[in-house]
Amino acid sequence: MIFKTLLTSSAALLLTAGAALAQTVAITNAKAWTGTAQGTVENATIIMVDGEIAEIRTGASSLPSGATVVNAGGGWVTPGIISPFSRTGLVEVGAESSTNDVSAGDSDYSVALRAADSFNPAASTIPVTRLEGVTRIVVAPGTGSDMFAGNGLVADTSGAPDSILDDNAFVFIRMGEAGARIAGGSRSAAWTRLRAALSDARTFPARYLAHNDGDALSRVDAQAFGQAARGQQLILVEAHRASDITRLIAFAGETPELNLAILGADEAWMVAEELAEAKIPVIIDPFQNLPASFEQLGATQENAARLIEAGVITAFAHLGDDGHQARLVLQSAGNAVGNGVSHDDALAAITVAPAAIFGLEGLGSIAPGATADLVVWDGDPLEVMSAPTHIFIDGEEQSLESRQTRLRDRYLGLDNGDLPFAYRHAVPDSE
Amino acid sequence: MKQLNWAVAALAGLALTACGGNSDDPPTSDESGDRILIDKDPYPSTYTPIESNPVVIRNATLLDGEGGLIENATLLIQDGNIAAFGAADEVEVPSDDDKLVQIDAAGKWVTPGIIDNHSHLGVYPSPSVSAHGDGNEISAPVTAEVWSEHGIWPQDPGFTRALAGGITSLQILPGSANLFGGRGVTLKNVPGRTVQDMKFPGAPYSLKMACGENPKRVYGYGSGRWPGGAPYSRMGNMAGYRIAWAQAVEYKRKLDDYIENGGEPPARNLELETLVGVLEGDILVHMHCYRADEMAQIIDMSHEFGYHVSSFHHAVESYKIADLLAEENTCSSMWADWWGFKMEAYDGVRENIPMVHDAGACAIVHSDSDIGIQRLNQEAAKALSDGRRVGIDISKAEAWTWLSLNPAKSLGIDDQTGSIAVGKDADIVIWDGDPFSTYTQAEQVFVDGAVVFDRNDPALQPVMDFEIGQPGEGDAK
Numbered sequence: 054m055i056f057k058t059l060l061t062s063s064a065a066l067l068l069t070a071g072a073a074l075a076q077t078v079a080i081t082n083a084k085a086w087t088g089t090a091q092g093t094v095e096n097a098t099i100i101m102v103d104g105e106i107a108e109i110r111t112g113a114s115s116l117p118s119g120a121t122v123v124n125a126g127g128g129w130v131t132p133g134i135i136s137p138f139s140r141t142g143l144v145e146v147g148a149e150s151s152t153n154d155v156s157a158g159d160s161d162y163s164v165a166l167r168a169a170d171s172f173n174p175a176a177s178t179i180p181v182t183r184l185e186g187v188t189r190i191v192v193a194p195g196t197g198s199d200m201f202a203g204n205g206l207v208a209d210t211s212g213a214p215d216s217i218l219d220d221n222a223f224v225f226i227r228m229g230e231a232g233a234r235i236a237g238g239s240r241s242a243a244w245t246r247l248r249a250a251l252s253d254a255r256t257f258p259a260r261y262l263a264h265n266d267g268d269a270l271s272r273v274d275a276q277a278f279g280q281a282a283r284g285q286q287l288i289l290v291e292a293h294r295a296s297d298i299t300r301l302i303a304f305a306g307e308t309p310e311l312n313l314a315i316l317g318a319d320e321a322w323m324v325a326e327e328l329a330e331a332k333i334p335v336i337i338d339p340f341q342n343l344p345a346s347f348e349q350l351g352a353t354q355e356n357a358a359r360l361i362e363a364g365v366i367t368a369f370a371h372l373g374d375d376g377h378q379a380r381l382v383l384q385s386a387g388n389a390v391g392n393g394v395s396h397d398d399a400l401a402a403i404t405v406a407p408a409a410i411f412g413l414e415g416l417g418s419i420a421p422g423a424t425a426d427l428v429v430w431d432g433d434p435l436e437v438m439s440a441p442t443h444i445f446i447d448g449e450e451q452s453l454e455s456r457q458t459r460l461r462d463r464y465l466g467l468d469n470g471d472l473p474f475a476y477r478h479a480v481p482d483s484e
Numbered sequence: 485m486k487q488l489n490w491a492v493a494a495l496a497g498l499a500l501t502a503c504g505g506n507s508d509d510p511p512t513s514d515e516s517g518d519r520i521l522i523d524k525d526p527y528p529s530t531y532t533p534i535e536s537n538p539v540v541i542r543n544a545t546l547l548d549g550e551g552g553l554i555e556n557a558t559l560l561i562q563d564g565n566i567a568a569f570g571a572a573d574e575v576e577v578p579s580d581d582d583k584l585v586q587i588d589a590a591g592k593w594v595t596p597g598i599i600d601n602h603s604h605l606g607v608y609p610s611p612s613v614s615a616h617g618d619g620n621e622i623s624a625p626v627t628a629e630v631w632s633e634h635g636i637w638p639q640d641p642g643f644t645r646a647l648a649g650g651i652t653s654l655q656i657l658p659g660s661a662n663l664f665g666g667r668g669v670t671l672k673n674v675p676g677r678t679v680q681d682m683k684f685p686g687a688p689y690s691l692k693m694a695c696g697e698n699p700k701r702v703y704g705y706g707s708g709r710w711p712g713g714a715p716y717s718r719m720g721n722m723a724g725y726r727i728a729w730a731q732a733v734e735y736k737r738k739l740d741d742y743i744e745n746g747g748e749p750p751a752r753n754l755e756l757e758t759l760v761g762v763l764e765g766d767i768l769v770h771m772h773c774y775r776a777d778e779m780a781q782i783i784d785m786s787h788e789f790g791y792h793v794s795s796f797h798h799a800v801e802s803y804k805i806a807d808l809l810a811e812e813n814t815c816s817s818m819w820a821d822w823w824g825f826k827m828e829a830y831d832g833v834r835e836n837i838p839m840v841h842d843a844g845a846c847a848i849v850h851s852d853s854d855i856g857i858q859r860l861n862q863e864a865a866k867a868l869s870d871g872r873r874v875g876i877d878i879s880k881a882e883a884w885t886w887l888s889l890n891p892a893k894s895l896g897i898d899d900q901t902g903s904i905a906v907g908k909d910a911d912i913v914i915w916d917g918d919p920f921s922t923y924t925q926a927e928q929v930f931v932d933g934a935v936v937f938d939r940n941d942p943a944l945q946p947v948m949d950f951e952i953g954q955p956g957e958g959d960a961k
Binding site: 146148150177178181265320323341343344345347349352355367373378387388394403436437438439440458461462464465467 | 870
């Protein structure tokens with residue numbers, strides 16, 4: 054795989070923030086999938102110190118004194134899984150608009166909208182996502198009245214108030230059928246608007262001093278688009294049809310300064326060689342195999358295998374219910390294995406590849422100096438019957454409890470007790 | 485004449501004509517005398533099994549779908565039915581039949597075909613363009629008169645994807661906008677030129693009803709867009725059901741009176757005919773209902789009017805009242821882990837399915853999705869493993885009842901399919917490994933003994949009209 058490093062400076066800066074409180078932890082007797090040239094290390098010991106991975110070695114002799122020891126029992130240990138696209142933390146209940154900050158159809162702004170302003174680390178979806186092994190989430194705003202959805206973020210799933218790593222990780226834009234409808238009714242309208250917006254952003258503020266308005270963007274949006282328009286921020290573009298992807302490849306050739314990645318890309322396999330050559334990564338949903346629209350006629354579950362075979366950096370997302378089910382990326386990856394992707398490449402598509410696409414240095418692999426996001430599994434992580442037994446974020450062990458597990462526990466025994474079910478709850482310590 | 489026991493006036497001639505094509509008995513020779521009777525099966529199934537040779541499958545790990553697992557099993561299919569199965573030495577395989585197809589399934593698993601009792605394939609087909617939205621007759625809150633089969637597009641490519649996931653039968657339901665959404669229909673998952681070519685012979689009709697947020701949102705909050713206005717609330721939902729059931733009781737009384745005493749037959753009422761079919765036990769109720777407290781209300785209402793709810797669908801909160809559902813003998817059709825997309829789905833837990841099973845109630849894995857339907861075995865696997873982690877010890881063989889026998893029961897077709905039992909339809913799947921593994925795929929799918937999908941033979945992978953001449957025609961999907 055080819056790794057393109059994006060946003061290295063800001064990511065590295067932010068990654069040091071959450072690690073202060075951690076201590077020394079040793080995971081022993083692990084089958085460690087490293088995501089590096091080391092491959093999978095049997096009988097591995099992984100030592101985490103202060104939120105970073107200090108060492109990986111075989112055998113469990115002479116552990117650091119005072120280390121907390123977790124025996125993986127020969128089971129799999131992987132880097133924390135990265136969900137490369139979702140709305141986790143932006144929405145509590147999908148159909149309740151008061152709890153749903155995904156999109157802002159009535160806003161005067163577009164590119165300038167930041168999902169980070171809406172993100173709630175205390176959302177019930179965060180632990181639900183985490184306890185399936187997902188430690189980092191890429192969260193994108195949805196489009197409202199403009200094809201420019203705004204700025205997406207990257208966060209961890211600790212639920213901590215400071216869990217956002219990067220407020221402005223990328224700008225999300227929808228092209229294809231959706232973008233065309235929003236932009237005025239055709240793909241040409243969407244493309245014209247994109248070109249005009251880039252021109253506005255590149256000429257900001259000069260154009261706005263003379264005219265007080267841009268060709269496509271307001272002053273605020275043009276300013277917000279500046280970094281992306283100069284190639285200093287990733288632009289994630291949703292597109293599916295092979296012809297749309299071909300246009301994007303050509304566009305990337307004309308504007309080589311831009312950092313582009315494509316979301317969806319159901320027909321990308323038809324232009325896989327060109328994508329690989331243009332070094333444009335993709336984030337796909339491996340489940341998608343239906344001609345759900347006229348831009349997905351060629352959809353096949355072999356999209357993943359064909360793209361990876363061609364050398365395209367490919368990450369997997371679960372795009373079905375992206376507000377609540379980002380956790381299903383593992384099932385997506387497992388199904389990709391059933392459809393021709395190697396186990397290593399499938400794991401990479403939810404660790405190494407998203408880290409590369411979003412410039413998340415130190416994440417997505419197990420290596421000395423990497424962030425200590427680790428998951429200990431009770432089986433093959435890509436099997437639907439497996440689950441994490443221990444989850445570490447920045448070296449700190451995370452709770453395996455969620456609102457869902459609490460509700461489950463309340464009703465596990467349906468025998469009526471002395472009091473109604475409502476009295477089965479945690480009681481705060483009285484001290 | 486069991487399908488003909490009540491009467492109409494206005495369309496008598498039509499009814500007589502329709503009956504003539506489907507029954508040897510003259511329609512007026514009912515025991516009740518010279519009454520004008522209607523045809524309960526005016527759009528009859530024209531499904532005929534694809535011709536097949538006898539098949540013997542050997543060395544398989546076999547789940548019989550009734551809780552049994554047999555290692556190194558032999559399964560014999562003859563005339564489209566399960567002829568015999570068991571350990572190798574228990575099954576007598578004809579030695580002189582040169583047409584016998586022999587399959588070595590060493591390392592493979594054989595199960596009953598999966599039955600999805602909640603699908604909108606055909607009524608919300610791919611591509612999901614505006615012209616294809618035929619699944620919700622949202623023009624009124626009570627549309628028990630509409631039938632999903634009249635909206636099914638048999639060319640939906642989704643049927644073929646479901647087949648590749650081991651789906652051999654499925655119920656196509658109208659959507660959940662309405663209090664009474666209309667009739668559902670059960671299909672054999674075999675491509676046909678018409679929906680009649682797919683209809684499961686002899687399967688009862690169902691009635692789709694919906695609780696909770698959808699009806700009150702679509703009508704109450706959508707008022708101005710649609711005729712009417714009620715229901716605005718869950719109170720209005722209940723009132724709407726009860727008004728319709730009360731009308732159905734009254735209509736049934738008139739029909740019974742006519743059969744008993746003759747005289748002027750009641751005017752035909754398509755909406756109430758469906759509800760009367762429920763009251764008579766011919767039509768099975770499948771009700772979209774998420775919340776536990778609402779399911780309890782619906783159960784009381786079913787007692788009030790004298791019918792039975794076959795299955796609650798989506799049933800995200802069944803785990804809270806699994807004991808009540810067991811007592812009521814009402815199934816819960818569930819996802820493994822969908823939750824949170826609306827308020828009534830907020831309390832979803834991953835252990836819902838095993839908790840329902842553990843209480844002795846009927847648990848069913850359903851899809852409501854053209855993607856989910858392709859891997860219901862994985863949904864069962866997720867639920868099974870999550871249940872085991874909290875001490876609910878269920879075997880894989882038992883868990884398979886969620887995928888075939890229980891949905892078959894909910895649809896009233898369990899005497900014909902849903903498990904591997906001698907004499908039942910040979911609707912089975914050969915999996916290339918343990919079907920509770922993410923990596924396992926359906927290798928061959930049999931419906932009535934005929935191979936209708938073969939992963940290793942592109943000639944035995946159906947391609948719908950829509951995909952002919954399009955990008956990806958005949959591609960691996």
